[in-house]
Amino acid sequence: MKSLFLTILLLDLLSALQAQDLLTFPSEELNITGTWYTKAFVVNMPHDWKGPGKVFPVTVTALEDGSWEAKTTLLIQGRCLEKKVTLQKTEEPGRYSAYHGKKFVYIEELPESDHCIFYCESQDPGKKFRMGKLMGRSPEENLEALEEFRKFTQRKGLLAETIFTPEQTDTCVPEHD
Secondary structure (H helix, E strand, O other), X not given: OHHHHHHHHHHHHHHOOOOOOOOOOOOOOOOOOEEEEEEEEEEOOOOOOOOOOXXXXXXXXXXXXXXXXXXXXXXXXXXXXXXXEEEEEOOOOOEEEEOOOOEEEEEEEOOOOOEEEEEEEEOOOOOOOEEXXXXXXXXXXXXXXXXXXXXXXXXXXXXXXXXXXXXXXXXXXXXXX
């Protein structure tokens, strides 16, 4: 059950892209194609939740209809699994639909070069899942971008003390029992 929860959570993390109360909406020329690294994330989970131990780069590809495909590898129960999520363009700039409309994903570009916040909210009745990720074009730490992410976290009502900084890994190596 815990592995299933982590799988769902990691898929949500992958699909997360932006905030509803944006500083500015991204332009139609937004280009998020390429490789992104998860610098930090926050989820409306219990305080003792630690998140995944390792994260792998996310590759985003533009699709012809204006949607995006995000692809990454997840380490689940010792196995490396490739996951893809399609983010369907909506009428609202910067807002995308994922998982057959069950989640909305937003993207906020940060003033710090090559950094974005990916934000996801579930639309499931009865439970409100929210998650934000600080993403960067390189794995190096950027304190200014992290501070902007903390401010974003506060605006969204997520607890800054629950921000998690995962270990960056380029290659998934299966774990054996």
